[in-house]
Amino acid sequence: MPIRFEDRTARFEGACTVEEAIPLAEWLGAAEAPRLDLGGCTALHTALLQVLLAAGAPVAVPPEDAFLKEWVMPVLGKRPP
Structure with a gap:
């Protein structure tokens, strides 16, 4: 499963698809x-992005993927250091 739910943290790994929404x-x-x-996320379906935007949950670990770091993180409201 591309998203593992552990206590209070959802860990995204690899290509996260619409089935995870x-x-x-x-x-x-x-x-x-x-x-x-989002550290291990390499692709994020737009349905997941919409869920994340609606929820407003904080990103504890930003993605390492260059595209996600540059284009998705600003939309989520936090730019990685």
Whole structure:
């Protein structure tokens, strides 16, 4: 599974597809103070981006992928250091 849900953190790994949108939305709705680890994410489907934007959960670990770092992180409201 491209997204692992661990306690308060959702860890994104590899190519995260549209199939993950509903489980992510459900987890974000149920988790208390959820955090996102996008460090291992190499591709993020736009449905997942929409879920993340709606949830407003903080990104604890920004993606290492150059495209995601440059184009997705600013949209999520945080630019990695």
